[in-house]
Amino acid sequence: MTISIDKTDSEREILAALAAEGIESLEALASRLASLDRVQTDESLLSAISMNHAGAESTTTVRHRPPEARLVVDGQRLEPSEIAQFDGTALHSTPGLDSKREPTLFSFTTAEALMNHLASARGSDDIGTTNPDSLSDLSYYYSDDSARGDWLQNGPGRAWRDLSRVGRGIFHAGDWNDVISSVNWCRWDVSLYEHANYGGSQLYLRAGRTYFHLSEWGFNDRASSTVNWGRRF
Numbered sequence: 398m399t400i401s402i403d404k405t406d407s408e409r410e411i412l413a414a415l416a417a418e419g420i421e422s423l424e425a426l427a428s429r430l431a432s433l434d435r436v437q438t439d440e441s442l443l444s445a446i447s448m449n450h451a452g453a454e455s456t457t458t459v460r461h462r463p464p465e466a467r468l469v470v471d472g473q474r475l476e477p478s479e480i481a482q483f484d485g486t487a488l489h490s491t492p493g494l495d496s497k498r499e500p501t502l503f504s505f506t507t508a509e510a511l512m513n514h515l516a517s518a519r520g521s522d523d524i525g526t527t528n529p530d531s532l533s534d535l536s537y538y539y540s541d542d543s544a545r546g547d548w549l550q551n552g553p554g555r556a557w558r559d560l561s562r563v564g565r566g567i568f569h570a571g572d573w574n575d576v577i578s579s580v581n582w583c584r585w586d587v588s589l590y591e592h593a594n595y596g597g598s599q600l601y602l603r604a605g606r607t608y609f610h611l612s613e614w615g616f617n618d619r620a621s622s623t624v625n626w627g628r629r630f
Contacts, residue, residue, distance in 0.1 A: 403499065404452070421533070459487050459597050464615035466492070467501040480615065487591070489574065491515065491601040492614050502614050511601060515630040529584050531603040537581040537627040538573070543609045546582045549573055553585050553627030559593040560621050577620045580608045585627050589620040597621075604629045 461484055469541035480488075484505075490504040491513035505511045534553045540546035547565050549557070557563050561573065561574035580587060586604050589611075591597030600616045602608055611617040 399606040411605070417549055430588040459591065461488065461598070461619070462615040462619065465613045466609075467495060467499055468504065469495070469501055470504045471506055477607050477615075487596075487598045489599045489601065491603065491613065492606075493518065493607070500613065502534075508599065511599070515601065515603075519630055526563065532582055532584040532605060534584055534627075536585065536587045536623075538577045538620075538623060539579045539581070540573075540576045542578050542612075544579050544607060547576075549577075551587070551622075551623055551625035553625050555621065555627075556595070556624040558622050560623070561593065574621050575618045577623075578617050580611070582607045583625070584629075585625055586629050588624040588626065589616060589617055590622040590624075593621045594625065595622050 400580070461480040463480055467479070468475050468477045468480060470480070470488070483506070486506060488506065489508045490502050490506040491511060491514065493501055493503050495501040503511075503514055505514065537544070538549045538551075538553045540548070549563065549565070551557065557573070557623075559574075560577075561572050562620045565571040565573050565576065574593075577589065580589075580602055582605055584604055587602045588595075589598070589600045589602070600614060600620075609615070
């Protein structure tokens with residue numbers, strides 16, 4: 398059976414999609430494509446991105462969103478809404494389980510404290526799978542919940558330093574800044590950052606899990622740069 402597609406309708410849909418992104422001429426499209434980062438950074442992330450200093454620049458634009466999960470900041474349990482008291486301060490966070498096995502966002506005011514927390518949890522079942530090496534090397538980020546919609550990937554030891562310069566959708570007319578809503582499981586740990594160039598607050602995602610709803614962790618439509626660390630804690 399052959400499906401006939403109305404070319405005129407298809408053309409209209411494409412033009413409408415481009416116009417919605419402010420692209421109404423060939424010159425505007427060419428300018429948009431020329432501005433994009435076409436290749437992920439090929440520098441060594443382990444030396445180029447200091448996990449202990451990421452987000453150390455001015456944090457006056459840091460605005461936290463209450464997680465849907467429980468919240469613990471620097472070891473103190475708070476109501477999710479109380480995260481607002483840390484506006485202006487970058488938080489370094491990771492999903493986990495508390496002593497009652499309830500989903501909890503563990504947040505810290507320093508990256509060093511986050512690393513200590515991750516080290517103390519090494520070997521726990523938070524990794525989500527008994528055989529992480531069977532998973533893909535690639536991390537996938539999705540525009541919608543439940544690993545749906547447009548998708549973007551990172552290879553191990555690679556990053557997107559500025560998602561506003563990474564094309565999304567038809568002819569890459571859109572971009573990936575502040576649109577990631579879910580992250581698919583992969584072999585390696587992944588970080589999302591609130592600002593470009595790995596700045597602002599960080600959400601550190603352990604390997605071997607699919608994070609279906611970043612709203613659960615207060616990070617829906619919030620990421621402006623990403624890292625696939627190519628390693629696991």
